[in-house]
Amino acid sequence: MRRLVLPFTGALLALSALPVHAQSAQRPEVAAAAKAEQAKLVAWRRDFHQNPELSNREQRTAAKVAEHLRALGLKPQTGIAHHGVVAIIEGGKPGPKVALRADMDALPVTEQTGLPFASKVTTTFNGQTTGVMHACGHDGHTSILLGIADALVAMRKDLPGQVMLVFQPAEEGVPPGENGGAPMMLEEGVFKTFRPDAIFGLHVFSTLQAGQLGVRQGPMLAASDRFTIKVHGRQTHGSRPWGGIDPIVAAADMVGTAQTIVSRRTDLAKLPAVVTFGTVHGGIRFNIIPDDVELSGTIRTFDLGMREKIFADLKNVAEHVGAAHGAKVEALVPDAKGNPVTMNDPELTARMRPSLEAVAGKDNVVEPPLQMGAEDYAYFAREIPSMYFFVGATAKGIDPLTAPSNHSPQFDMDESALDLGLRAMLQVTLDYLHGASAP
Ligand SMILES: [Zn+2]
Numbered sequence: 001m002r003r004l005v006l007p008f009t010g011a012l013l014a015l016s017a018l019p020v021h022a023q024s025a026q027r028p029e030v031a032a033a034a035k036a037e038q039a040k041l042v043a044w045r046r047d048f049h050q051n052p053e054l055s056n057r058e059q060r061t062a063a064k065v066a067e068h069l070r071a072l073g074l075k076p077q078t079g080i081a082h083h084g085v086v087a088i089i090e091g092g093k094p095g096p097k098v099a100l101r102a103d104m105d106a107l108p109v110t111e112q113t114g115l116p117f118a119s120k121v122t123t124t125f126n127g128q129t130t131g132v133m134h135a136c137g138h139d140g141h142t143s144i145l146l147g148i149a150d151a152l153v154a155m156r157k158d159l160p161g162q163v164m165l166v167f168q169p170a171e172e173g174v175p176p177g178e179n180g181g182a183p184m185m186l187e188e189g190v191f192k193t194f195r196p197d198a199i200f201g202l203h204v205f206s207t208l209q210a211g212q213l214g215v216r217q218g219p220m221l222a223a224s225d226r227f228t229i230k231v232h233g234r235q236t237h238g239s240r241p242w243g244g245i246d247p248i249v250a251a252a253d254m255v256g257t258a259q260t261i262v263s264r265r266t267d268l269a270k271l272p273a274v275v276t277f278g279t280v281h282g283g284i285r286f287n288i289i290p291d292d293v294e295l296s297g298t299i300r301t302f303d304l305g306m307r308e309k310i311f312a313d314l315k316n317v318a319e320h321v322g323a324a325h326g327a328k329v330e331a332l333v334p335d336a337k338g339n340p341v342t343m344n345d346p347e348l349t350a351r352m353r354p355s356l357e358a359v360a361g362k363d364n365v366v367e368p369p370l371q372m373g374a375e376d377y378a379y380f381a382r383e384i385p386s387m388y389f390f391v392g393a394t395a396k397g398i399d400p401l402t403a404p405s406n407h408s409p410q411f412d413m414d415e416s417a418l419d420l421g422l423r424a425m426l427q428v429t430l431d432y433l434h435g436a437s438a439p
């Protein structure tokens with residue numbers, strides 16, 4: 001460990017007031033674990049990569065996870081929210097409780113990486129034949145958490161506190177008509193008997209270079225909410241619009257007016273927000289004004305108040321613009337359960353950032369911009385003080401800004417992210433457990 005020589009007593013006092021767990025160097029046991037796990041991480045990752053499974057279909061992945069946890073002498077609980085697996089590692093000493101989360105599902109994407117272990121799996125999704133690919137890197141997340149299980153079990157005797165490993169299914173969203181993911185794990189009581197004091201999660205991320213970690217205090221990823229607006233007019237001949245009520249013109253007005261919700265009525269100096277229309281469906285023939293038009297889209301926000309206000313504003317626009325056209329409107333804003341904002345507890349994040357710096361180097365821990373994407377991990381972070389961080393996935397020599405992003409068929413996670421992800425998560429966990437148990 002490096003020591004600072006400080007010339008002034010005041011500075012020494014300030015330093016001694018720092019929390020004891022703010023390690024300035026990587027723990028030796030973290031380096032040892034990373035070395036011991038390296039080959040296993042790559043092997044697991046490639047196996048999961050070649051055998052990807054869609055959300056709520058993670059049978060094989062979950063079985064592999066449970067099998068490994070059992071081999072370590074743990075007693076995993078399986079079948080949580082369909083294919084979730086949870087296990088608790090009991091430390092030999094008293095201390096706090098921590099949960100670590102990894103997601104396990106893949107995407108309906110046909111892989112185009114050309115990697116020797118590329119996925120050749122195909123399936124039917126939404127009535128279409130598609131490839132299945134770990135295009136978001138959850139193969140890496142699952143592997144990292146298995147490696148952490150190895151490391152923590154090996155040091156269990158000296159471990160203060162307890163660690164819950166949460167292998168979560170269906171992060172990417174469930175098929176229509178199904179339930180799943182983080183909210184369902186919570187509904188099934190995953191934290192009922194074991195209430196963690198803190199939860200940590202990570203995500204490999206194409207816009208950061210391999211070797212970098214990204215974290216920020218407060219909002220990290222957006223809340224994501226879907227909406228549907230049904231506009232009911234009255235069908236008539238295209239040559240006689242006055243004979244009916246035109247839902248197409250009403251819908252077009254709504255789309256236009258809705259643009260002012262963010263640009264004119266949202267405090268953009270506070271945080272950004274997005275309202276996007278993704279579908280417009282209506283009509284069957286060029287000269288028939290149809291009965292109905294249906295619009296749908298997505299709302300992204302970073303603040304609960306802004307989120308609620310945009311819901312109300314959009315509903316208001318839809319209903320009143322519709323009324324101005326004489327159309328009847330059903331504005332479902334939101335129309336289903338969306339993901340809340342992924343919040344990093346400011347105090348916890350400030351406290352644990354030195355642990356990230358200890359493994360990556362101070363200059364390699366960056367504050368990424370707010371991400372408009374969403375994570376259902378947000379449900380865990382809403383219940384438990386959380387820190388969620390990014391692990392750079394774009395190989396050195398490739399520009400992260402132009403590299404194929406997560407969800408792209410060319411997304412190619414640099415495997416060094418496995419090593420850094422393991423070291424970061426393990427250091428954070430140990431620093432938290434040891435720090436919080438220190439006098
Ligand atoms: Zn994803």
Ligand SMILES: [Zn+2]
Pocket residue numbers: 136137138171203
């Ligand atoms: Zn993901």
